[in-house]
Amino acid sequence: MMSPRGRCPALLAAASLVLSPIAAQAQQAQVKPIPAAYQPESAEERGLWMEMDEAERALKTSRFVVRDPALNAYVRGVLCREVGEDRCAAVRIYIIRTPHFNATMMPNGALQLWTGTLLRLRNEAQLAAVLGHEFAHFEKKHSLQNFRNFRGKTDAMAWLSFFGLLGALANIGILGSIFSFGQDMEREADVTSLDYMRSGGYTPGAASAVWSQVIAEGDATALARQQKKRRHQGGGFLDSHPATADRMAYLGELARKAPVGAAGPGIEGVEPYRMAMTDWWASLIDDQVKLNDFGGTEFLLGRLAEHGWTSELLYARGELYRTRAGTGDFEKSVDFYRGALATERPVAEAWRGLGLSLLRTSGAEEGRQALRHYLEIRPQAPDKSMITMLAGG
Secondary structure, eight states: OOOOSTTHHHHHHHHHHHHHHHHHHHHHHTTOOOOTTOOOOSHHHHHHHHHHHHHHHHHHTOTTEEOOHHHHHHHHHHHHHHHOHHHHTTOEEEEEOOSSOOEEEOTTSEEEEEHHHHHHOOSHHHHHHHHHHHHHHHHTTHHHHHHHHHHHHHHHHHHHGGGHHHHHHHHHHHHHHHHHHHHHHHHHHHHHHHHHHHHTTBOTHHHHHHHHHHHHHHHHHHHHTTOOOOTTOSOSTTOSSOOHHHHHHHHHHHHHHSOOOTTOSOBOOHHHHHHHHGGGHHHHHHHHHTTOOHHHHHHHHHHHTTTOOOHHHHHHHHHHHHHHOOTTHHHHHHHHHHHHHTSSSOOTHHHHHHHHHHHTTTOHHHHHHHHHHHHHHOTTOTTHHHHHHHTTO
């Protein structure tokens, strides 16, 4: 940032003196890991944890929490494998039903993993990268550091406000440093997650691949909407996260410099991940289609099908075209559903999609038969009443 003239350099120097104890305090806290039986130490930390405990109590009763024991056990097993049973015992994992890509960690050990993330990941190693990143935030006390950093710097900003315009200019610099501090912690969590992945035997290159996929999907969305690509989104003056392309680059470079070693290239875990997601695939695809992001979803399905179009992927593509309902889309969706049903392990919901699409084309009777077959396979289907009506009773 260019320095203003006059008294502003002195004000900035004064501000740095006010903030230096905060920065030193954060530096010390940065290297102290949290044991499984950790209890908050300082009064400010206890206050922060009390707020987070209250938020977690509300989270426990949320209707958006996925309570499937098998899926929760699988996700926890991946985290425990990479950080160890003792350390992961301090973490409670909440899988949240929302179609967007995100995961967050509270300072008290409550980790939120969004189902949109699970849909986009391709293997167990990528899941380990996401979970390891969030665990690093917890173990490094990043939330507490952010809290102290924000509080100390906003106090300094209040003091500098007495200096009018020049104080306001100094405050701009302080505001930027708050967000820069967050970017530094994100980078530290990224790097630390690679160590966790190696401990669990996972291929470290999966971490960079996650961000490569995020960038490519964003570009596809922008292209379909005739918008400018945002390949370097993030990392600006007031951004709390590094630019996505930068994260992809430095994680890839670090993975290449420090491979897993004698154990080989590491575990990817494609099939275990696919099996863990089988029962949830249709529901998460429905969530994604409802985002009304045809370009991003079409791209996402294509990338997931790099090793072949499975029944799940063909069903998903049929849902995407049927929901868009443009010229020729119902005919295309019929082909995708038929392809899904012709595979070795067909998705039952493909019968529903096929029936609904045929009702909108020239195959009304065949469509009703498909819907009746769907109800035979899924007698307790959540949409049973509607499908029964469309199937002719």
